[in-house]
Amino acid sequence: MINLVLFGQLKETLGEITVPRAEDTATLIKLLKQQYPVLEDTSFMLAVDKKLVTENTPLTENCTVALLPPYSGG
Amino acid sequence: MINLVLFGQLKETLGEITVPRAEDTATLIKLLKQQYPVLEDTSFMLAVDKKLVTENTPLTENCTVALLPPYSGG
Amino acid sequence: MNMEKKIKSIFIEGPIQPSFIAESIQQHNSKKEIGAHNIFLGQVRADEINGNKVVAINYSSYEAMALQEYHEMRESIFAEYDLTCLHVYQSIGKVAAGEICLFVFASSKHRKTAFDACEAMVEKIKAGLPVWGQELFEDDSSQWKTNK
């Protein structure tokens, strides 16, 4: 199972979502975009287990994937 | 009459001093250095009526000349 | 000896109070090798967007990740600058226009180091800390802030 966490405008827009099974981040994002087309128009970064990932990354059982809209702190 | 004010280490070193008559700052400094040779070894700037002067400046009756050691505020 | 350094939280619920900043300054009184402090404060602006005024910003964060990222930023600043101290506080939750939402405090022997390190840390925070601000308007609408 993959844990998916959303933040900022993505949390507001998508709320609770159903997480598809996926072996890596590229697959996960592809499936999520099919399920939630709004993601096509949204800019976001990915973190796996609290680490930013920019390349396709394998997902392990019980890992946590975060969808992060552009930061706007401070 | 010229009013002479001293600050910092110059005030500490010279204390109360006798002010010679002088028509301009160059003459004043020359006379002061004869009177107080320690001024030869001291770096200082001059202000006439609260304005820094870097060139020879005429002195008028009742003007105030300040001898200013290098600043060290803040 | 426990070598693992506990990562102190940087989050404060609601606005950062001036009295908190004063206490923070006061605590450096005993560090007598410090000659210069530089403090950055972010204040919520009442920006007007299409005639609608921002009354507050509601901040949220991915806190567990933010603390990791903060720790790395801090290490890299200490590696680059000869600092005595570096402290960061970011508001979470609602901060009204006019109130303080970010407090970055760098202390060093000399002023140039304090200025440079503080500014570098603020830039790192703006670019790399997973925090989101939602601007709340006077007509109860809202929009998500974007950092420049």
Added chain:
Amino acid sequence: MNMEKKIKSIFIEGPIQPSFIAESIQQHNSKKEIGAHNIFLGQVRADEINGNKVVAINYSSYEAMALQEYHEMRESIFAEYDLTCLHVYQSIGKVAAGEICLFVFASSKHRKTAFDACEAMVEKIKAGLPVWGQELFEDDSSQWKTNK
């Protein structure tokens, strides 16, 4: 209308208290166009010179001239930077090691302006304000400070 702007004194007798800094921050709460404050604080260092430790600095100034010079510095900073506010306070008299002797506070819409203006003002003050600091040592000797 009186066009002549009164030059406010910038001198504070003794150390600058953290509570005074907090009040100063608090007063900007109503200026809702401000997005960024940058604060510089000079703190007296317990420098050791030939095994003799600085316990305090005794500051004096040519105050009438200093206020004129300060006014010119201020005008030139406002001409160069898009600032909302700029405040400066310098201690006069004795300030112990660990205490604050200089407080420069620049506020602007954006952070870059606040940082740059504050740093530029601190440099102007160090170079151009007629203030002298006498370092007092633990053995009751003293020496006149020089700025770098």
